[in-house]
Amino acid sequence: MTAQTKNGGLIHKLSIGFFIIINFFWIGVPFLMALLWSLVDPKHPWSYPDMFPKVLSFGRWEQMWETSGLVEALTNSYTIAPLVALFTVILALPTAYAFGRIEFRGKKLAEVVVLLPLIMPGMIIGVFFSSMLISLELSEPFWGIVIGHTVLALPYAIRILSASFNSVPQDLIDASKDLGGSSFTTFRHVFMPMLKPGLLASLIFCLVISIEEFNIAFVLGSPDITTVPTILYSYLGYSFIRPNAAVISLILVIPNVILMLVIERLLKGNYLAESTGKA
Amino acid sequence: MMNKTLTAIAATVALGLTTQASAYDLKEMQWNQIVEQAQKEKAINVYVWYFQPRFRTIFKDFEDKYGIKVRVPNSNEKGNINKLIAEGKRSAGKIDVMAIDAARMPSLMQNNLVYGPITDVLPDAAKLKTKLNGVETGGYAVSFWGNQTGFAYDPSRVNEKELPQSFDALGKWISDNPYAFGVNDPNKGGAGNAFIQRAITNMTGDNEAYYATGFDAKNTTKWSEVWTWFDKHSDEITITSSNADSLTRMNDGEISMAPAWEDHLKGLQAQGAITPRIKFYIPEFGMPGGGNMIMMPANTSKKAASMLFINWITSAEVQTRFNEVFGSAPQHPDADDSKALVSQEQRQFSKSFFTADYATKAKKAFTENVLM
Numbered sequence: 189m190t191a192q193t194k195n196g197g198l199i200h201k202l203s204i205g206f207f208i209i210i211n212f213f214w215i216g217v218p219f220l221m222a223l224l225w226s227l228v229d230p231k232h233p234w235s236y237p238d239m240f241p242k243v244l245s246f247g248r249w250e251q252m253w254e255t256s257g258l259v260e261a262l263t264n265s266y267t268i269a270p271l272v273a274l275f276t277v278i279l280a281l282p283t284a285y286a287f288g289r290i291e292f293r294g295k296k297l298a299e300v301v302v303l304l305p306l307i308m309p310g311m312i313i314g315v316f317f318s319s320m321l322i323s324l325e326l327s328e329p330f331w332g333i334v335i336g337h338t339v340l341a342l343p344y345a346i347r348i349l350s351a352s353f354n355s356v357p358q359d360l361i362d363a364s365k366d367l368g369g370s371s372f373t374t375f376r377h378v379f380m381p382m383l384k385p386g387l388l389a390s391l392i393f394c395l396v397i398s399i400e401e402f403n404i405a406f407v408l409g410s411p412d413i414t415t416v417p418t419i420l421y422s423y424l425g426y427s428f429i430r431p432n433a434a435v436i437s438l439i440l441v442i443p444n445v446i447l448m449l450v451i452e453r454l455l456k457g458n459y460l461a462e463s464t465g466k467a
Numbered sequence: 468m469m470n471k472t473l474t475a476i477a478a479t480v481a482l483g484l485t486t487q488a489s490a491y492d493l494k495e496m497q498w499n500q501i502v503e504q505a506q507k508e509k510a511i512n513v514y515v516w517y518f519q520p521r522f523r524t525i526f527k528d529f530e531d532k533y534g535i536k537v538r539v540p541n542s543n544e545k546g547n548i549n550k551l552i553a554e555g556k557r558s559a560g561k562i563d564v565m566a567i568d569a570a571r572m573p574s575l576m577q578n579n580l581v582y583g584p585i586t587d588v589l590p591d592a593a594k595l596k597t598k599l600n601g602v603e604t605g606g607y608a609v610s611f612w613g614n615q616t617g618f619a620y621d622p623s624r625v626n627e628k629e630l631p632q633s634f635d636a637l638g639k640w641i642s643d644n645p646y647a648f649g650v651n652d653p654n655k656g657g658a659g660n661a662f663i664q665r666a667i668t669n670m671t672g673d674n675e676a677y678y679a680t681g682f683d684a685k686n687t688t689k690w691s692e693v694w695t696w697f698d699k700h701s702d703e704i705t706i707t708s709s710n711a712d713s714l715t716r717m718n719d720g721e722i723s724m725a726p727a728w729e730d731h732l733k734g735l736q737a738q739g740a741i742t743p744r745i746k747f748y749i750p751e752f753g754m755p756g757g758g759n760m761i762m763m764p765a766n767t768s769k770k771a772a773s774m775l776f777i778n779w780i781t782s783a784e785v786q787t788r789f790n791e792v793f794g795s796a797p798q799h800p801d802a803d804d805s806k807a808l809v810s811q812e813q814r815q816f817s818k819s820f821f822t823a824d825y826a827t828k829a830k831k832a833f834t835e836n837v838l839m
Contacts, residue, residue, distance in 0.1 A: 228739070235742035236621075236720025255520045257541065311549065318553040407550045411512045411540035411561060422519060422541035428711035429740040 225434035252435040257414050265399050265416040266443060272337040273394035277387060280345035287346065288353025303343050313340065314403020321408065329413040336404035341394040348393065352386025392451060416440060493588045493770050504771035510536035511563035511772045516544040518734055518793065525788060529779050535772050551764055555580050559768035564776050569602040569760050570823050576607055582765045583607030589778050594800050600757045601678050601822035608762035611781050613796025615756040615817055616661035617749040617809065619727035621717055632751040634669040641703050649705040649713045649725035652838065653830045656710035661755045662726040663833050664821050666693050669752050682824035694836035714741050729808050733794030747808040749816045756817035758798065
């Protein structure tokens with residue numbers, strides 16, 4: 189139990205007030221502005237010197253929903269990304285285990301080689317990797333994108349998971365084996381609790397990488413498969429129209445908020461406690 | 468086993484049909500044969516990196532006229548180029564027609580990625596431009612979109628009788644109206660690039676070398692005067708981050724004048740993103756005009772339909788429509804350009820853009836001397 193200082197209550201209230209004010213300006217105001225901009229009627233632009241839009245309507249929402257292909261893009265992105273996350277983590281596990289728990293000659297070099305894709309410009313990887321997939325006749329858009337994104341996400345998953353494997357205390361493994369635990373039991377009761385945060389972090393990273401990747405998704409997918417970044421690049425570049433961009437941003441933020449809530453729920457378990465037995 | 472056999476037969480037939488479908492030579496066909504073949508091809512993918520929703524609407528006229536479906540994928544310029552390169556070795560690529568900056572053409576032609584010369588086939592080729600922004604495409608691409616830079620201004624905040632027409636007058640206007648003049652970072656938008664090029668020619672003299680291929684550093688020795696001018700006005704000019712940012716800030720009242728594209732302004736006004744109050748003019752000291760070209764990739768499997776589309780989009784009728792809808796300068800001499808934001812009198816102040824070498828040097832020097 190912590191002792192209450194003389195001004196503890198005041199400091200507590202000030203801290204909460206400060207937190208609310210900062211978050212209001214950091215998250216609330218931009219969100220409200222995006223909402224307001226998305227409701228600007230297409231026929232009545234909001235411009236200086238008007239403090240507020242003259243006419244509000246759902247015209248932009250209707251227009252964007254009907255013309256931008258968002259539904260298809262969202263469906264594609266949120267189908268491809270979970271597959272990419274799953275495949276990447278499965279493929280990353282053996283390498284991550286080797287990097288995290290086994291000493292071998294050339295390990296440092298292997299670790300650097302695995303990370304090489306991270307320092308290559310995305311456009312280079314996008315063009316040449318897509319070109320290679322096309323040469324290999326792996327140009328079926330959907331699976332081509334899944335393969336491309338899996339390769340792009342692998343270094344991240346290997347890096348995160350190898351750190352997780354490395355953090356499993358050897359004495360816990362030894363204790364499990366001393367108590368007669370099989371390899372599976374040891375994996376389930378020693379490795380898994382410690383690996384869970386790394387697995388979740390890897391899955392999230394891979395999801396985000398896949399959802400945000402443009403080059404491979406566009407080169408292999410267009411015109412048959414449209415993903416979210418394709419829409420974003422299209423609406424935020426030369427043809428930047430602020431009210432339309434506001435609609436797109438708000439529509440895109442909804443699945444991400446849901447995803448964050450799910451992740452938050454999953455991460456609520458106290459993994460440290462689970463792994464060490466200390467509450 | 469039976470399924471495998473059937474699949475193999477179907478694949479062979481399909482392959483045969485595909486080969487047959489593309490086994491024709493446009494250069495040996497009469498135009499009516501090309502139209503006939505085009506209609507058999509049913510659909511094409513047209514890659515344009517801007518205003519896609521509006522293009523989709525306009526392209527319905529082509530669909531209605533010829534019964535050929537036009538798909539305009541969402542994309543950006545770099546993405547389109549990357550896709551073209553990545554698909555280069557494929558026998559049949561997904562891109563059938565592509566809008567392109569002329570500066571990109573030489574490298575794509577060198578890599579045999581472009582079909583041509585299309586001017587050997589297009590019926591109206593003699594009336595179309597094959598050279599744009601100093602790049603001669605040798606008939607592999609034709610100009611379909613004319614765009615002009617000038618100054619967008621808010622007439623509620625700028626006295627129209629005192630619009631600066633000379634570079635000296637502009638300098639004075641900037642000093643009299645600090646922060647009201649915006650220039651976008653030339654690395655992120657052509658309007659800023661255009662203004663910097665005119666600043667160079669107005670302050671150091673025009674030079675034919677700027678419009679010819681090849682680069683000689685001695686032609687840039689006087690450019691330091693230009694950076695000194697910008698430095699002098701550094702506390703009076705607002706640097707914006709893009710073409711769109713300049714117009715957005717003007718819409719919000721932050722600035723009241725900025726270099727902009729005529730077609731960009733009109734396009735944004737038509738979509739209710741920018742107030743229709745904003746006007747546009749080309750000052751007498753000149754601002755560059757350029758455009759975009761249209762071409763077909765060498766590996767399109769629908770050459771006839773693509774050629775028909777290129778003929779349609781460059782026709783006088785469609786170019787007149789583009790002028791009405793987008794404010795782009797018609798590229799067919801028989802088109803009507805009376806719906807533009809600027810008059811024919813002002814259009815005579817249109818100048819050329821520098822070729823790529825000098826344009827790149829100007830951007831780099833501006834970045835080093837003014838932005839950093």
